Amino acid sequence: MDNKKGKLFVISGPSGSGKGELCKKVLETKLAEVSISATTRAPRNNEVDGVNYFYITKEEFEKRIGNGEFLEYAQYNGNFYGTPKDYVVKCLEKGINIILEIDVQGGLRVKNMIPEAVLIMVSAPDYNTLVARLAGRGDTSEDDMAERLERSHWEYSQLPLYNYLVINETGKLEKAVATVCEIISGEAHEECKTQNHRDFAESFYKA
Numbered sequence: 001m002d003n004k005k006g007k008l009f010v011i012s013g014p015s016g017s018g019k020g021e022l023c024k025k026v027l028e029t030k031l032a033e034v035s036i037s038a039t040t041r042a043p044r045n046n047e048v049d050g051v052n053y054f055y056i057t058k059e060e061f062e063k064r065i066g067n068g069e070f071l072e073y074a075q076y077n078g079n080f081y082g083t084p085k086d087y088v089v090k091c092l093e094k095g096i097n098i099i100l101e102i103d104v105q106g107g108l109r110v111k112n113m114i115p116e117a118v119l120i121m122v123s124a125p126d127y128n129t130l131v132a133r134l135a136g137r138g139d140t141s142e143d144d145m146a147e148r149l150e151r152s153h154w155e156y157s158q159l160p161l162y163n164y165l166v167i168n169e170t171g172k173l174e175k176a177v178a179t180v181c182e183i184i185s186g187e188a189h190e191e192c193k194t195q196n197h198r199d200f201a202e203s204f205y206k207a
Helices: 017-030 058-066 085-093 105-115 129-136 143-159 173-184 200-206
Strands: 006-013 070-076 079-082 098-101 118-123 164-167
Touching: 006 017, 006 105, 006 173, 017 098, 017 105, 017 173, 058 070, 058 079, 070 105, 079 085, 085 098, 098 105, 098 143, 118 173, 129 143, 143 200, 164 173
Parallel strands: 006 098, 006 118, 118 164
Antiparallel strands: 070 079
């Protein structure tokens, strides 16, 4: 009987890094599954409890926070979202690799609770590209854009606490996807280890 446990991978990155599309492509390879989050918001049309989210009340969510039942959680637009620790642990015990696409703050919380988690930071190749991507969305106000760019400074300052840095170049998404898949598969990726990119944050903003 194969008792090999799955591995937990956290994928983070500033707004404009392209982490959402990257995660989507990685999940299509079936090398890992995405964790199902819990939320206090109401289900949308065609959303199913236990498939899209675990839908619970605010009171229940706060109770679970108090009991330490979330690996990480956050509040957006008046609703709570969190990663249930028990669900993730059970998946890992079944040998399933799990991906969490969460922000850097959440990633560090996960690492604190599950030290063996592998943290991957996704980044645009340079600051100008990051700005262009945010501007190109067409749905980001100037104030919101400025706030996201300012937050990116803090996010990159946490890079040494992450295991890998994956550069998501424009027009080369498949290359970044392949790199993440190789990390999940356990293939050596010395050049992507954050210890080899100590000056990345400083050089990023000089572009």
